Amino acid sequence: MQSHQWPASSLIKASAAPSKTSKAQTDKLPADVKVTETQEPNSRVRLNVEVPAAVGEDCYRRVVKEFMKQVKIPGFRPGKIPESILLNYVGEESVQKATVESILKRTLPHAMSTVEGRALRDSVRIITKFSDMEKRYSSQTSLSYDVIVDVIPEVKWINGYKNLKIVVEIDNEIEAERACEREIKRRHKSIGSLKVVTDRGLQVGDLVVLDISATTIDQDESNVQNIPAAESKGFHFDTEDGESVLPGFLDAIIGIQRGETKSFPLAFPESWQQENLRGVQAQFTVDCKELFYRDLPELNDSIADKLLPGCTDLNQVKESLLQRCREVEQTAREQATDNAILDQLWKMVEIDIPQSLFEEQGRELYGAKLLEIQSKMKLNEQQLASLSNPKAVNEFLENQRENITKLIKQNLAVGDIFKRENLQFSSEELVKEVQNSIAEFERHKQEYDEERVKEQVQEVLEGAKVLEWLKEHAEIQYITR
Incomplete structure (x- = not known):
């Protein structure tokens, strides 16, 4: 499988909540709960769950039975304690609280079965206050509560996705022929040697070491400010990479000699990467610290193996590198x-x-x-x-x-x-x-x-x-x- 680079992370779909159906089937209720679904914004659903009195009574009986097993009251055997004495001993509030908890535990799976396959994982919330449910609870009447749950959102296509028209911008730097030429030139330069320029100024093809500083241009000299992002000490600049610097910078320093200082104005273009510098008028000062030229061997078959080990001529070098560049x-x-x-x-x-x-x-x-x-x-x-x-x-x-x-x-x-x-x-x-x-x-x-x-x-x-x-x-x- 060809791998694809997804933006930031792998694709994440909405995940359905684990099914509660099997639990609901095993824990049958004496009467059906009534669930009313209401759509809300942000792909959210409100479920109003109405629990019949028969279910509340059944939960109450189960809770009382469980308390009877656990509570020890002098003079009574476990499970044989009269209900009135049990309620007086543990407190009606404790029994009522446990009953409401039992109602929620047993009925929520039934309520959630209505949104099975749509509910998002970990998004279920009972929004009715437990204290309110306790106050309203009575084994003789129905009890209701509300649940909020996020559901898988609906995808609405504005104009459909078939017959899609796409414009793809390709950077000319990746074009195989151009990339191959650049790679051969880079390899050729790497096997040459640098020599100090002593009798002339900077030419295209040279490598120069510069100290660069810049300030903003303003008629009011009190408003002139340094531009730290444009400053550099010992900047190694290959003049064959002139496209990588500010437009006009290379032309401004052509001819500069070792030990010389040049000052010139330049404007940062509106397309400049750093937003705060776009359109800024700047005065640059450049000190030439070192100036080198490359002493390169002649580009012929004799250096083919140095350009690409295993190759015997330039054509073989070019074909091998071109194949790699085409793949890229x-x-x-x-x-x-x-x-x-x-x-x-x-x-x-x-x-x-x-x-x-x-x-x-x-x-x-x-x-x-x-x-x-x-x-x-x-x-x-x-x-x-x-x-x-x-x-x-x-x-x-x-x-x-x-x-x-x-x-x-x-x-x-x-x-x-x-x-x-x-x-x-x-x-x-x-x-x-x-x-x-x-x-x-x-x-x-x-x-x-x-x-x-x-x-x-x-x-x-x-x-x-x-x-x-x-x-x-x-x-x-x-x-x-």
Whole structure:
């Protein structure tokens, strides 16, 4: 199976709550409970559960019987204590509380059977106060309570997903021919030697060591400020990588000699990566510390083995590297296509996302982020605890609300297409990928839940099948940027 890089984490579907049907069947009630379902916002359902008096009476009798077995009252054998004496001994409030608990324990599975297969895991909440139920309880009358539960949200397609039109932007840097030429040039440069320039200024092809500083340009000199992000000491600049620096920077320093200082104005473009610098007019000061040129061997068949061990001529070097670059280009094109499709899908659906699903997805993303930080920085227990506290998690959920919502929509859209189109994957694929995932956890000595691993693998396999189907049926246009 070809692997796909999902955004941030593997696809997470809504998970149905564990079935309570079997328990409900074994614990039969003397009368049926009445369940009234009311739809609420955010894919939430309110269940009003009305418990008949016969059920309350049966629960009361069971509780009294259990108390009789456990309570020891002088002069009475266990199980033979008169009810009035028992109630006086343990207290009517204790019996009433235990009866209400019994009613909830026995009737809730029956109530939940009405949303079986739709209820989300760990989202069930009894919202009627227990104290209110105690006050209202009487073995002679019915008792009701309300339950709130999140359900799997409905996926509503705005214009459908068939005949999808996708525009995929491809970075020209991955184009195989260009990438191959750059790689040969890089390898050629790596086997050359650097020599100090003594008799001229900087030319394209040289390598220069610079000290760089910059300030803002303002008519009011009192408002001029340093730009720390543009400062660098001992900056090694390969002039053949001129596209990697601020536009106009290379042209401004051409001709500079070792020990010379140049000052010149430049503007940061609106497309600059750092938002706070976009459009800023800056005055740069550059000190040339060292200046080198490359002494390169002639690019011919004699250095083929140095460029790529095992090759005897330049054509062989080029063909081998070109094949590698084509594989990289193909992988990059496929990934860019997958990303473009996923980015389009979430915009094509309307979904009323339940809070429990939002929190589940958000906490999983946050957990993945913590693992990444831990692997890079080796946090101690105190640092890890501070990043894991509820406040930090809630701040993450709020700050990433848009991204989390986008990801959930993507995942649910993918799952919906998988079902609608009756797509399938083999059990062999599932077993193989689960084994690979578990082996990866064990290799990194990380704990894992095998059932959760299986769920995640299923989600990834479903996603791969959906993307494969969509690519076959979509109109895809590739443009180079």
